[in-house]
Amino acid sequence: DPVPALVGSNGLISSYTSAFKFLTQAIDIVSRGYYEYRDGVVRVPHLSRWDYVGFGPKRVAEVAAASDDVLSFHGGAEDILQADYTMGPEITANPYHEHTVRSALTRNIGRCLPQMHDEFVRAFEDEFALDGAEWKEITVMPHALRVVARTTARVFVGLPLCRNQEYVDLSISYTVAVFGRSQIIAMFPSFLKPIFGRLLSSRRSSIKQAMKTIGPAIEERLAKDAELGPGWVDRPNDFISWLIDDAEDAERTAPALALRILATNTAAIHTSSSALTTALYDLTTYPEHVGPMREEAERVVAAEGWTKSALGNMVKIDSFLRESQRVHGSKAVSMLRKVVAKDGFTFGDGTVLPQGTFVSLASRPACMDPGNYANAEVFDGFRFARERDEARAEGTEGGAFKHHMISTSAAHLVFGHGKYACPGRFFAAAELKAMLAHLLINYDFRAQTEGVRPKDFEFGMFNGPDPKGKIWVRRRERGGA
Numbered sequence: 001d002p003v004p005a006l007v008g009s010n011g012l013i014s015s016y017t018s019a020f021k022f023l024t025q026a027i028d029i030v031s032r033g034y035y036e037y038r039d040g041v042v043r044v045p046h047l048s049r050w051d052y053v054g055f056g057p058k059r060v061a062e063v064a065a066a067s068d069d070v071l072s073f074h075g076g077a078e079d080i081l082q083a084d085y086t087m088g089p090e091i092t093a094n095p096y097h098e099h100t101v102r103s104a105l106t107r108n109i110g111r112c113l114p115q116m117h118d119e120f121v122r123a124f125e126d127e128f129a130l131d132g133a134e135w136k137e138i139t140v141m142p143h144a145l146r147v148v149a150r151t152t153a154r155v156f157v158g159l160p161l162c163r164n165q166e167y168v169d170l171s172i173s174y175t176v177a178v179f180g181r182s183q184i185i186a187m188f189p190s191f192l193k194p195i196f197g198r199l200l201s202s203r204r205s206s207i208k209q210a211m212k213t214i215g216p217a218i219e220e221r222l223a224k225d226a227e228l229g230p231g232w233v234d235r236p237n238d239f240i241s242w243l244i245d246d247a248e249d250a251e252r253t254a255p256a257l258a259l260r261i262l263a264t265n266t267a268a269i270h271t272s273s274s275a276l277t278t279a280l281y282d283l284t285t286y287p288e289h290v291g292p293m294r295e296e297a298e299r300v301v302a303a304e305g306w307t308k309s310a311l312g313n314m315v316k317i318d319s320f321l322r323e324s325q326r327v328h329g330s331k332a333v334s335m336l337r338k339v340v341a342k343d344g345f346t347f348g349d350g351t352v353l354p355q356g357t358f359v360s361l362a363s364r365p366a367c368m369d370p371g372n373y374a375n376a377e378v379f380d381g382f383r384f385a386r387e388r389d390e391a392r393a394e395g396t397e398g399g400a401f402k403h404h405m406i407s408t409s410a411a412h413l414v415f416g417h418g419k420y421a422c423p424g425r426f427f428a429a430a431e432l433k434a435m436l437a438h439l440l441i442n443y444d445f446r447a448q449t450e451g452v453r454p455k456d457f458e459f460g461m462f463n464g465p466d467p468k469g470k471i472w473v474r475r476r477e478r479g480g481a
């Protein structure tokens with residue numbers, strides 16, 4: 001194989017040792033390769049196979065432009081989640097929920113904002129459980145998970161289910177079960193997967209639990225739709241209705257719709273709560289950003305309330321969240337695809353990837369490349385706000401748009417790039433911006449130990465904020481917006 005290996009050689013034994021090395025040092029190893037093989041393609045070792053990683057904008061453009069019958073996005077998703085077994089073959093075979101997220105959910109962000117705001121205001125209050133004006137030490141991640149789960153549930157299934165403890169817990173634990181079991185199922189050879197995959201799957205118990213909590217609401221909605229048609233007065237404007245509008249045939253049953261909601265939660269909840277946790281670690285590590293963002297939040301909310309247009313005017317908050325994603329939220333690689341064409345996939349530099357192999361693109365290294373960002377190694381929360389101002393001063397509104405939190409490029413693959421870029425990123429950005437603005441207006445935060453940021457965890461291609469990291473919080477005296 002002429003494609004260079006980033007660690008180890010081709011041998012079976014050395015590939016196991018290097019796979020373990022890669023598990024603990026993926027970001028470092030991929031980052032070194034990024035400079036050594038600029039615009040190139042390399043192999044990285046996993047426990048049971050070699051994957052390919054491409055570097056630089058040319059390789060990103062080629063993967064983004066490849067057609068589905070050459071490089072498969074869903075083949076990649078199936079591999080990460082072992083979705084055929086953990087969730088069910090219909091999820092990747094007919095991923096219609098992606099369309100529901102991209103269109104109905106995104107279109108309804110403005111309309112749903114008042115409910116989302118109502119939910120997270122209460123959820124933060126419940127989670128922090130502050131007594132008077134004293135400082136309190138909190139472990140960020142579990143609170144972030146529950147606030148995000150409740151807020152998402154408010155839009156997905158509405159009141160009172162979004163406060164149903166069993167459902168909120170399920171919406172968090174389902175993702176953990178899917179990822180956990182997918183790691184184990186992935187280790188079996190393909191011919192054993194149908195047996196062990198099914199044995200290990202939490203599909204049946206999860207659908208059963210979902211049916212117990214949100215099932216009756218879905219059944220009622222389907223029954224009313226059948227009786228009155230989908231245009232009935234007071235039909236709730238929520239994700240259940242939008243899914244029903246997009247679902248066909250076998251998907252129009254309560255268990256199938258409940259499973260779809262769980263599958264969408266898998267993409268929505270841990271990603272957004274990690275981003276919130278990451279942002280709070282950055283806020284307390286670089287507290288010089290608090291004042292300007294607080295001023296912006298108070299001014300914009302006083303003028304426009306909790307509206308989509310207000311969020312559009314939170315330029316510093318948008319920039320801070322994008323920078324937080326760039327420096328700490330980005331993964332080693334992004335955009336995993338499976339090569340499905342019989343003849344494989346050929347990159348512009350001549351590298352051929354055989355059918356059945358997997359390819360992804362270096363993400364963190366591009367985010368930290370000084371060729372892409374001035375002083376790339378420095379956390380500069382307002383760099384994108386300044387770039388927006390400069391582009392606007394030069395009269396290029398399109399140029400300003402490039403620096404928004406939801407914009408993707410070869411230098412910013414946090415949400416992927418191209419036609420499969422995360423369809424939920426508009427919702428995620430709105431939710432995160434509104435939450436951060438609310439927190440800045442109503443609470444004070446400080447680091448557990450001044451100047452020390454909780455250490456990100458790293459496990460192979462996965463990395464994220466310290467799940468046990470702590471910060472201090474107290475109620476702000478001037479709060480109330």
Ligand code: HEM
Pocket residue numbers: 077097098101105263264267268269271272275334335336413414415416417420421422423424425427428
């Ligand atoms: C900060 C939060 C989030 C991050 C960083 C994120 C990131 C990503 C990435 C990297 C992809 C794959 C893109 C590719 O391979 O080209 C993706 C796919 C996807 N995202 Fe997001 N996402 C976030 C929030 C959300 C939310 C809130 C939703 C839904 C409301 C959502 C729904 C999806 C869906 C449906 C897919 C398609 C594949 C799948 O089901 O996993 N995401 N996201």
